[in-house]
Amino acid sequence: MNQFALTEEQNALVDRVRRIAEEELAALSESGTPGRINRPLIKALGAHGLLSTLFGGEDAGRKAAAMDLCLLRETLAAVNTEAETALALQGLGSYPFLLFGSDDVVARWRPQVAAGDAVAAFALSEAGAGSDAGALELRAEPDGDGWTLHGEKCWISNGPEADVYSVFARTTEGARARGITAFVVPGDSPGLSGESLDMISPHPIGRVVFDGVRVGQADVLGEVDRGFTVAMRTLDLFRPSVGAFALGMAQAALDEAVAHTTTRSAFGGVLADQQAVSHKLADMALRLEASRLLVYSAASAYDAGAPAAEITRRSAMAKLDATETAQFVVDAAVQLVGARALQRGHLLEHLYRDVRAPRIYEGASEVQRTIIGRSLTRPAR
Structure with missing residues (x-):
């Protein structure tokens, strides 16, 4: 972990999180069932106060510092990616109602999520609306003083086992992003079902089906037809932290590559004596x-209250560069370590599988480039 520009409190947070991850969380993650929610792991995150830190602490307002979120995710990822993902999904699934929900909604769900008693999920993607979030087809049809939800969500992390969902549905036809509303939906709502999908992932990812699920005015997050803003503001906070997750994996891979190449005998010395190897390590460290x-x-800009357009641009840059860099670093580490890195159970084999998905979720790399490009060209017009 690089200590550049971190405060004494932030360094203490990093040290504490690493210790908890090494001493307890790693073992809990290994005892979980792949493809199912690891509730003991999530409960431990709550018991150690890490989920409260994610939400700004017990006595704080409705959000944490973006820098603290990044430090949490990077530190956990360098030790145990399952623990990192469990924490991150609690934040991603609950931040829409934490930022935009009524006081009653926050009072009901925040303590449960922070304690690890309720598992949250962010339900935006659909089979026909992944990168193009404005193409959502899940319908919210008027029903008295509320709506009923009809349709499906797909590739939803923690679905269909979550206890509470932040759901984005179409309330105005033909309006694309301007016709989407965000709702908070309990996981035990009548008409809510789903199935697990067989993905390369240790946590559940599933299809969630809404068959006349009833929501009321009190369940609206933000304003009607302004749900796209809810989603984007949530992603502005979490995209840099996806980059932090990627950094943690990349750092673990680099450390493994250095340890191997400085101890593996080859050509009358060790591998690191070879210029091709030392230069590759240099490139990995430089990009990281x-x-x-x-x-x-990007995290500092968010915490400083920079203008929304600047936060969006910086978040996209951070997520894009860090996830692409992590892919490069992990792949390079596998190349340097060789065949043993691909043995089932090896750290690099694990990282090689886990590092791919962050380049897709919360906006694929191509989407981030579009966001960055538009931020440059729109003002010029």
Whole structure:
């Protein structure tokens, strides 16, 4: 973990989280069932106060500092990716109602999610609306003083086992992003069902079906037809932290590559004596450090209250660069370590599987480039 520009309190947070991850969370993750929610792991995250930190602490307002969120995710990812993902999904699934929900909604769900008693999910993607979130087809049909939800969500992390969902549905036809409303939906709502999908993932990812699920005015997050803003503001906070997750994996891979190449005998010395190897390690370290600075910069801009357009641009840059860098670093580490890195159970084999998905979710790399490009060209017009 790079200590550049971190405060004494932030360094203490990093040290505490790493210790908890090494001493307890790693073992809990290994005892879980792949493809199912690991509730003991999530409960431990709550018991150690990590989920409260994610939400700004017990006595704080409705959100945490973006920098603290990034430090949490990077530190956990360097030790145990399952624990990192469990924490991150609690935040992603609950931040829409934490930021935009009524006081009653926050009072009901925040303590349960922070304690690890309720599992949250972010339900935006659909089979026909992944990168193009404005194409959502899940319908919210008027029903008295509320709506009924009809349709499906797909590739939903923690679905269909979550206890509470932040759901984005179409309330105005033909309006694309301007006709979407966000709702908070309990997981035991009548008409809510689903199935698990067989994905390369240790946590559940599923299809969630809404067959006349009833929601009322009190369940609306933000304003009617303004749900796209709810989703984007949530992603502005979480995209840099996806980059932080990627940094943690990349750092673990680099550390493994250095340890191997400085101890493996070859050609009359050790592998690291070979210029091709030492230069590859240098490139890995260089890109990792540059990405870390982008992530920290985006988090700092969010915490400083920068204009929304700047936050969006910086978040996209951080997520794009860090996830692409992590893919490069992990792949390079596998190449340097060789065949043993692909043995089932090896750290790099695990990272090689886990590092791919962050380049897709919460906006694929191509979407991030579009966001960055538009931020440059729109003002010029």
